[in-house]
Amino acid sequence: MSPAEILRPRQAIRDMLPYRPPTAGRDGSLRLDFNENTVGCSPCVLDALRAALDGPTLTMYPEYGKAIRELARFFGVLPDEILLTNGTDEAIQVLVHGYVEARDEVILPRPSYAMYRFYAESVGAAVREVDHRPPDLAFPLEEMLRVTGNSTRAVMIANPNNPTGAGVDLDGIERLLQAASQAAVLIDEAYFEFSGVTALPLLSRYPNLFVSRTFSKAYGLAALRIGCLFSQAGNIACLRKAQSPYSVNALAAVAARAAAGDPGYVRRYVEDVIAARKLLCRGLRNLGIRYYPSRANFVLIDVGPRAAELCCRLKGHGVLVRDRTHELPGCLRITVGTAEQVERLLGLFEELL
Amino acid sequence: MSPAEILRPRQAIRDMLPYRPPTAGRDGSLRLDFNENTVGCSPCVLDALRAALDGPTLTMYPEYGKAIRELARFFGVLPDEILLTNGTDEAIQVLVHGYVEARDEVILPRPSYAMYRFYAESVGAAVREVDHRPPDLAFPLEEMLRVTGNSTRAVMIANPNNPTGAGVDLDGIERLLQAASQAAVLIDEAYFEFSGVTALPLLSRYPNLFVSRTFSKAYGLAALRIGCLFSQAGNIACLRKAQSPYSVNALAAVAARAAAGDPGYVRRYVEDVIAARKLLCRGLRNLGIRYYPSRANFVLIDVGPRAAELCCRLKGHGVLVRDRTHELPGCLRITVGTAEQVERLLGLFEELL
Numbered sequence: 001m002s003p004a005e006i007l008r009p010r011q012a013i014r015d016m017l018p019y020r021p022p023t024a025g026r027d028g029s030l031r032l033d034f035n036e037n038t039v040g041c042s043p044c045v046l047d048a049l050r051a052a053l054d055g056p057t058l059t060m061y062p063e064y065g066k067a068i069r070e071l072a073r074f075f076g077v078l079p080d081e082i083l084l085t086n087g088t089d090e091a092i093q094v095l096v097h098g099y100v101e102a103r104d105e106v107i108l109p110r111p112s113y114a115m116y117r118f119y120a121e122s123v124g125a126a127v128r129e130v131d132h133r134p135p136d137l138a139f140p141l142e143e144m145l146r147v148t149g150n151s152t153r154a155v156m157i158a159n160p161n162n163p164t165g166a167g168v169d170l171d172g173i174e175r176l177l178q179a180a181s182q183a184a185v186l187i188d189e190a191y192f193e194f195s196g197v198t199a200l201p202l203l204s205r206y207p208n209l210f211v212s213r214t215f216s217k218a219y220g221l222a223a224l225r226i227g228c229l230f231s232q233a234g235n236i237a238c239l240r241k242a243q244s245p246y247s248v249n250a251l252a253a254v255a256a257r258a259a260a261g262d263p264g265y266v267r268r269y270v271e272d273v274i275a276a277r278k279l280l281c282r283g284l285r286n287l288g289i290r291y292y293p294s295r296a297n298f299v300l301i302d303v304g305p306r307a308a309e310l311c312c313r314l315k316g317h318g319v320l321v322r323d324r325t326h327e328l329p330g331c332l333r334i335t336v337g338t339a340e341q342v343e344r345l346l347g348l349f350e351e352l353l
Numbered sequence: 354m355s356p357a358e359i360l361r362p363r364q365a366i367r368d369m370l371p372y373r374p375p376t377a378g379r380d381g382s383l384r385l386d387f388n389e390n391t392v393g394c395s396p397c398v399l400d401a402l403r404a405a406l407d408g409p410t411l412t413m414y415p416e417y418g419k420a421i422r423e424l425a426r427f428f429g430v431l432p433d434e435i436l437l438t439n440g441t442d443e444a445i446q447v448l449v450h451g452y453v454e455a456r457d458e459v460i461l462p463r464p465s466y467a468m469y470r471f472y473a474e475s476v477g478a479a480v481r482e483v484d485h486r487p488p489d490l491a492f493p494l495e496e497m498l499r500v501t502g503n504s505t506r507a508v509m510i511a512n513p514n515n516p517t518g519a520g521v522d523l524d525g526i527e528r529l530l531q532a533a534s535q536a537a538v539l540i541d542e543a544y545f546e547f548s549g550v551t552a553l554p555l556l557s558r559y560p561n562l563f564v565s566r567t568f569s570k571a572y573g574l575a576a577l578r579i580g581c582l583f584s585q586a587g588n589i590a591c592l593r594k595a596q597s598p599y600s601v602n603a604l605a606a607v608a609a610r611a612a613a614g615d616p617g618y619v620r621r622y623v624e625d626v627i628a629a630r631k632l633l634c635r636g637l638r639n640l641g642i643r644y645y646p647s648r649a650n651f652v653l654i655d656v657g658p659r660a661a662e663l664c665c666r667l668k669g670h671g672v673l674v675r676d677r678t679h680e681l682p683g684c685l686r687i688t689v690g691t692a693e694q695v696e697r698l699l700g701l702f703e704e705l706l
Contacts, residue, residue, distance in 0.1 A: 005560050006587030007537055009451045013595045021598055024418050027409060036412050046406055053399055056380060058608075059389050059573040065377050086439060089597045097475065098362045102455075115597075122450065122595050184360055207358050220412040223603035234359030242366045242475050244442045244468075245374055249602050250576035255411075 012102065012124035019118055026320060030341060033320040035162070035191070035298045037220030038337025041255070042265035045221070048258035049251055062250035067257050071228060074260035075213065080233040081203065083240060084226065084256075086247040088190055091212040091229035093119050096154065098239045099184040100125050104153035107180075109140055111163060111327040113188065116156040125153070137164040137292050137300070137328075141172045148179045156186040160195045163324050163333040165294025173199050177206045186210045191296035193218035193270050194277075200230060207232050215252075217297065218266050218273075219259045226252035273297045277336045283346040287353065297337075302330045303353070313352050319345060365455065365477035372471055379673060383694060386673040388515070388544070388651045390573030391690025394608070395618035398574070401611035402604055415603035420610050424581060427613035428566065433586040434556065436593060437579065437609075439600040441543055444565040444582035446472050449507065451592045452537040453478050457506035460533075462493055464516060464680040466541065469509040478506070490517040490645050490653070490681075494525045501532045509539040513548045516677050516686040518647025526552050530559045539563045544649035546571035546623050553583060560585050568605075570650065571619050571626075572612045579605035626650045630689045636699040640706065650690075655683045656706070666705050672698060 102124035110129035216222035455477035463482035569575035
């Protein structure tokens, strides 16, 4: 078919580049490429899902009342301050569609999670990216404050940031909220469980603050697509109007409730990951591999010009890591799982480098 | 919090009315209010889901390759002519976001599925609604053709239509496709399994044709949120660029594949529903209740001024039907399930009317 024959889409869609994350054939490998939980979710979640399969749940449109009430309590907010979302991705989408018009200014750090730019571009926003500071890729707070102003309509950051692992503290977030008082400021806390830093306590003081959380990382539920967006009640009511009424599937709601009911499981997993992250960093130092300090369940390493080749050879040995060389030359991002998984990876580094 | 304190959303969002479908506390009742499958999905689907819970699926981001290939074969299209969507709702959203700018003209029949208007309003489209023809609520094809022109950017119809049950045949759809050659024309076939009429064979001839299907109705998987959008490969490639990369959850993909692998189950359920629909219509005639002929798994009835009260009293007897009186005075919409369920409902009508 010739290009002339396709139906002409909106200009913003024409301008977008395709984004297809490399998710195929990952089963069977050690998956250190998507910052997933590497051991699996709580057994309580599996029990709850099995029970749901035995009842009428599947045939019915999702009901969210119980999940909203229980997750609000779990996160320490009111039920009208939480929006369940189809993963963090829908939280970003809802926020962008809620506040950003075509040509509005959106400020993002670079590199960061690709979906901020993706949704901003999809509405034709004017995206302004601020680079993480070389050489240590520290969070570019001062630079972001400098470019943020009255015309800024949205600021989106991951804290800690993906893929650098750098974080910003609450003082810095408050300065950003004050500088961007006309903008929706999203603090994406996908890796909060590993960093312990959250902007949720600021919620009542800043009507421009939005915080997102996900069950895709520490909780081991990436497949089910469930996240939460938090803001003041007036904002949530407004965003709820524009959100698809059934975007979150019912099993995701069941799983999130069960996960929230077993916090000890995730706490233990997070402790294991933090211990394994230390082990990884020590091993990298011993091997002379440069890495960036991380507050998350991943570590960005710089192995120089052979990075892409190393990524490929690791795959040949059944270990998947994420190639970030297109945005950070020489860099690979490694998910941290258990100590055993870290040792397997370090062994391969020793063998291959 | 005063309204002044909320962050000011986009104008289109401000203009939207809240849409909250009445889905709470439905478990335990006979659910004839959402056109769901009233007996449950294929046992093959349950087996496939149980097997998925035993593996690493939950922790991993969804992979769609197998589902796309198998569902393409099932629907008789090529893999690059299909987009998996988070229910039909995301198909509508993707289409609207793909082709409709603020103030673009969108033509819809009225009444119809609420989400066409919802997504069109969310982008600030100029929505033009064409009423189903009284007194029989026939599909307003001629009227839609009359208002459709070069400035029309999208036309969305459900075939058969919800809640009227009226359908349009392929000749009519072709006339619409020709009249709206500059527009994205969505034929939402959520109830195809019950009507047998599909526009899929027209796909290769009309680059402005989009067809959607869902696993929420006949297949009994409303909870999992999975649908498909079909169009020519160039259009699908374009929409894929703007679609959230993980909007469909992995268990939904597993379930849809299993459902497609057991077509006999749905065929038998559909046969039961069509027989039960005849039974329902005969019973309604005997009771002197006016109804509209339907090609779907629901029947719209007109019981006059006491409709809302009847709906409420049925609920008191454990039977849920859908109140449509806000758009069609006197009308209730009844999902058709099995013969036994129809007989229970008819018995209640006899008692209550």
